[in-house]
Every structure is written in structure tokens, then in C-alpha cells.
Amino acid sequence: MATPSPHQASGQENPDTKTTVAFLGPFNSYSHQATKTAFPDSRWHLEPTVTIKEVFDRVQSRQAPYGVVPFENSTHGTVTFTLDNLADRAAEYPDIAVCDEVYLDVHHFLLGRLPPQSPNQPPQPTSSSSEPPAKGVPLTSLAHIRHVYSHPQAFGQTGAFLRRYLSHAETVEVSSTSRAAELAAADEEGASAAVASEMAGKGFGLDVLARCVEDREDNTTRFFVLRRRDGGGEDLPEREGDGDGDDGEGGDDVYGGSKYKSLVSFTVPHRRPGALADVLDCFRGRGLNLTSISSVPSLVGPFQYLFFVEFEGSRSCDPEGRVRGVFEDLERVAERWRWLGSWRNRRDAR
Numbered sequence: 001m002a003t004p005s006p007h008q009a010s011g012q013e014n015p016d017t018k019t020t021v022a023f024l025g026p027f028n029s030y031s032h033q034a035t036k037t038a039f040p041d042s043r044w045h046l047e048p049t050v051t052i053k054e055v056f057d058r059v060q061s062r063q064a065p066y067g068v069v070p071f072e073n074s075t076h077g078t079v080t081f082t083l084d085n086l087a088d089r090a091a092e093y094p095d096i097a098v099c100d101e102v103y104l105d106v107h108h109f110l111l112g113r114l115p116p117q118s119p120n121q122p123p124q125p126t127s128s129s130s131e132p133p134a135k136g137v138p139l140t141s142l143a144h145i146r147h148v149y150s151h152p153q154a155f156g157q158t159g160a161f162l163r164r165y166l167s168h169a170e171t172v173e174v175s176s177t178s179r180a181a182e183l184a185a186a187d188e189e190g191a192s193a194a195v196a197s198e199m200a201g202k203g204f205g206l207d208v209l210a211r212c213v214e215d216r217e218d219n220t221t222r223f224f225v226l227r228r229r230d231g232g233g234e235d236l237p238e239r240e241g242d243g244d245g246d247d248g249e250g251g252d253d254v255y256g257g258s259k260y261k262s263l264v265s266f267t268v269p270h271r272r273p274g275a276l277a278d279v280l281d282c283f284r285g286r287g288l289n290l291t292s293i294s295s296v297p298s299l300v301g302p303f304q305y306l307f308f309v310e311f312e313g314s315r316s317c318d319p320e321g322r323v324r325g326v327f328e329d330l331e332r333v334a335e336r337w338r339w340l341g342s343w344r345n346r347r348d349a350r
């Protein structure tokens with residue numbers, strides 16, 4: 001099947017009649033790939049932004065009914081830019097909520113230009129003819145590479161390869177992996193490389209210098225789909241697993257809990273011993289399983305924190321009232337708290 005051009009894939013040809021989905025661009029970024037998973041057809045106008053903050057801005061201001069941002073990576077952890085915006089310390093995003101998630105297998109390539117040939121040397125093979133090209137090792141000499149561009153998250157996921165084979169090169173952080181590929185392609189000397197997706201390499205006509213350079217084979221990034229709490233615009237497209245057991249009936253999952261996830265943020269009285277444990281106890285008391293917990297500086301005072309707890313359960317599909325109950329508890333126990341969305345758990349549907 002022919003790969004559609006970025007503009008065909010984004011539905012850019014007639015944005016007026018389509019619902020806009022903002023994502024961290026440029027085209028061919030991993031965020032773009034995740035966006036195409038959740039919004040696959042041509043009803044959607046996929047709009048790249050330069051920063052994660054811009055995705056939040058567009059959704060809050062209704063310029064884009066939906067937005068897609070990376071949230072966490074299984075190797076390198078939380079995407080701090082996203083967490084910072086969800087923390088909303090400047091009260092810019094009171095209406096933003098998470099409404100879906102996407103898990104994307106992330107395989108990074110080292111992309112650049114093959115080394116220049118000396119007149120006496122045979123051409124550099126990129127792989128032997130019958131064997132599939134090796135993973136995680138250079139397919140050619142990397143002595144000519146002096147700069148490696150990538151997104152900080154992608155550097156964090158490929159540290160072992162970079163330390164082993166590119167310690168002689170400078171690493172330069174840029175806004176996304178596809179921007180990195182663009183910069184490598186712009187270097188006419190061929191001394192620059194990018195850690196980016198295979199798709200970005202094809203888009204910019206780069207040579208593959210190494211495949212699958214991530215530290216772990218199971219490297220996965222989770223993305224959040226954002227929308228305004230008051231909804232508006234078209235409904236999310238149906239995805240695999242959407243149909244089964246919407247009302248949480250069947251099996252021993254009586255409250256529908258593991259089918260959904262929800263996110264809340266909160267602060268606790270900084271100086272009260274056990275204040276965080278008291279909040280966590282609310283979830284235990286209601287039988288709600290936690291799936292992640294993170295924190296960022298609250299910026300109220302140095303070394304004070306705002307916490308995020310993600311748990312199994314949904315605000316709108318809550319037949320036993322467990323989620324409603326925990327929200328009542330949070331009202332009593334937390335200093336400040338905010339519901340940041342409930343959505344279908346996509347982890348098991350992969």
C-alpha cells in the first residue's frame with residue numbers, strides 16, 4: 001500500500017469541514033503516529049504544533065476540540081512538559097480533561113548520511129543481502145558523525161547505544177524527533193545524525209545508520225487524548241474494545257473499574273505527617289486500584305509538591321458509586337484537588 005503524504009494523512013486538504021486534532025508535530029513525529037491511531041480517517045484535520053503547551057492552548061481555547069500529547073514512556077518515564085501543563089499552576093487550563101489514551105511501540109532509528117567513501121575503499125554495505133539488518137548495532141562506521149539530534153525523551157530511551165557507539169559525538173536536544181531528522185537532512189556535510197522514527201527518516205530521505213537503537217525492545221510511549229470537559233465537537237471515533245461491557249457488567253469486575261482509568265491531581269498540607277498517606281488511603285478505602293502516581297513541584301514553596309494519581313474507575317460509569325465516593329473523600333482530606341478526566345483503559349485492548 002502506498003504511504004499517504006503527510007497532508008493526505010492529516011486531511012489537510014479541506015480543514016474547514018473537519019474537526020481539528022492538535023498534536024506535537026511536525027508530521028512523522030511519534031505523536032503524529034499516535035494521533036493517527038486514535039483519529040484514523042479523513043474526517044479529522046490533524047494539526048501539528050511546535051510545543052506540547054500549544055496543544056493545551058488550542059484545546060482550552062476551542063481552536064481544536066481534541067489534542068494528543070505524550071504522557072509517559074515505559075523506559076524513560078514521565079514526559080515532564082505534559083505533566084507541567086496538567087498541573088496547571090497558572091490556572092490556564094481549567095477545562096482540559098483526558099478522554100482517551102494511545103499506547104505506541106516506539107522503535108528508534110539512527111538516521112543520517114552514510115560515511116563518505118575513500119577512493120580505495122569498497123562501498124559500505126548497509127546489510128548482508130539475505131539476513132534482515134541487525135538491530136541495535138551500527139550498520140556502518142559512525143566515525144563521521146559529530147552531532148546527534150533528538151528529543152530529550154528519545155535520548156533517554158537510547159542511552160546505552162549512544163554511550164557505546166557515539167561517545168565522540170555531541171548530542172543536541174530539539175523539540176521533536178522529526179525536527180531532529182529534518183536537521184540531520186539539512187547538514188550537507190553529512191556529519192549530523194538523528195534519533196527518530198523510520199518514518200521520519202523516509203520522509204527526509206535519510207540513510208539508516210542503525211535500526212532499533214532503544215535500550216529495551218518493549219519500549220512503549222503512552223499518549224493522552226485531551227478535550228474540554230464540556231465536550232463539544234464530534235465524538236471520539238470508535239476504537240477496538242469500545243463495544244464490550246460499557247456498563248461494567250459481567251465477570252468479577254463489577255464496577256467496570258479496570259475497563260476505565262481516571263486521573264486526579266491534588267496537594268496535601270505540607271507539614272502534616274501522613275497527609276499523603278491519608279489521601280492514598282481514600283482510594284484503598286473505596287477499593288480503587290492505583291495505576292500510576294507522580295509529582296511535580298507545586299511552586300507554592302520550595303520542595304512542596306502537587307501529586308497526580310491515576311486509578312482504575314470512571315466518573316461517568318460508576319455503578320457502585322466508588323469513584324463518586326472517593327471524590328467526596330478527597331474533598332475532605334486533600335488541600336486542593338481536581339478531576340482531570342476518565343477514559344477507556346487501552347492497555348488490555350492492545
Ligand SMILES: O=C(O)C(=O)C[C@]1(C(=O)O)C=C[C@@H](O)C=C1
Nearest residue numbers: 029030031070151153176177221
Ligand atoms: O519527538 C517526537 O516524535 C514525539 O512525538 C515526542 C516523544 C515524547 O515526548 O515522548 C514521543 C514519543 C517518544 O517517546 C519520543 C518523543
